[in-house]
Amino acid sequence: MAELSLKTWLRNRNIHNVVADTRESLRAIGFVRTCGVIRSRLEDFVFDARYGTDTTQINMLEELELDDESRRHGQRYQPTGAYSFRNIMRRLAPPPGSVFVDYGSGKGRVLMMAALHPFARVVGIEFSTELCDIARRNVDEFRSQEANAAPIDIVDTDVRKYDYRHDETVFYFFHPFDEAILRATLDGIRESLEARPRRASLVYYLPKHRALVEREAFFQLRETFTIGGYDCMIFDHTPRR
Numbered sequence: 467m468a469e470l471s472l473k474t475w476l477r478n479r480n481i482h483n484v485v486a487d488t489r490e491s492l493r494a495i496g497f498v499r500t501c502g503v504i505r506s507r508l509e510d511f512v513f514d515a516r517y518g519t520d521t522t523q524i525n526m527l528e529e530l531e532l533d534d535e536s537r538r539h540g541q542r543y544q545p546t547g548a549y550s551f552r553n554i555m556r557r558l559a560p561p562p563g564s565v566f567v568d569y570g571s572g573k574g575r576v577l578m579m580a581a582l583h584p585f586a587r588v589v590g591i592e593f594s595t596e597l598c599d600i601a602r603r604n605v606d607e608f609r610s611q612e613a614n615a616a617p618i619d620i621v622d623t624d625v626r627k628y629d630y631r632h633d634e635t636v637f638y639f640f641h642p643f644d645e646a647i648l649r650a651t652l653d654g655i656r657e658s659l660e661a662r663p664r665r666a667s668l669v670y671y672l673p674k675h676r677a678l679v680e681r682e683a684f685f686q687l688r689e690t691f692t693i694g695g696y697d698c699m700i701f702d703h704t705p706r707r
């Protein structure tokens with residue numbers, strides 16, 4: 467009984483997940499990188515406490531109402547660390563008026579943090595309706611304190627069905643899905659950039675399928691760095707004259 471209540475207490479405070487995750491992280495990426503992840507995690511709790519949002523807890527796709535095909539190709543919900551995203555944005559330095567898209571936006575942490583930059587608009591694409599509902603509640607809480615943040619659209623769909631407006635210029639991926647879906651998504655981005663040529667950047671954080679993006683002739687690698695325990699790659703696209 468005592469063990470049960472301790473487990474419940476830990477789970478309610480998300481500590482249960484953090485402990486399990488740290489163990490997995492130590493095994494997978496070693497001590498130094500895990501320290502980076504822990505530092506990043508601390509800022510996550512600060513973000514949620516400040517805005518009254520719910521972005522930190524990880525959700526496995528099995529917990530969400532999704533079909534088997536979606537679960538097979540997709541990755542679980544795990545937010546980009548707030549510390550990591552601040553650093554990524556500093557390096558990316560997008561020009562004012564850019565349009566940001568997060569592929570697999572989950573509970574919307576990245577959308578809210580991006581909206582604090584001078585983007586014309588911020589778009590999140592997420593195929594779990596439950597996560598989209600949480601993200602919309604989070605954005606409402608966030609906006610009550612950040613009235614001047616950029617507009618945020620949450621599109622409840624599979625990334626393969628996203629309808630491009632051809633003004634999107636920053637494409638953000640935090641290891642959201644497998645190679646097959648990434649390939650289809652890159653095809654969609656390429657078609658959009660061909661339909662309306664424009665400068666653009668692609669950020670790939672935790673780039674498990676990096677070779678696929680590296681092979682894309684329309685994106686040139688700007689830099690690779692490590693932040694929050696994971697590699698991050700920034701690519702740029704410049705239209706041909």
Ligand SMILES: C[S@@+](CC[C@H](N)C(=O)[O-])C[C@H]1O[C@@H](n2cnc3c(N)ncnc32)[C@H](O)[C@@H]1O
Nearest residue numbers: 540543544545546570572592593624625640642
């Ligand atoms: C690792 S999380 C990243 C969350 C968010 N981008 C961030 O960085 O904080 C991956 C997210 O992608 C979503 N996802 C996976 N496959 C997808 C697909 N085909 N279409 C839309 N969303 C997808 C998952 O539901 C999950 O919320």
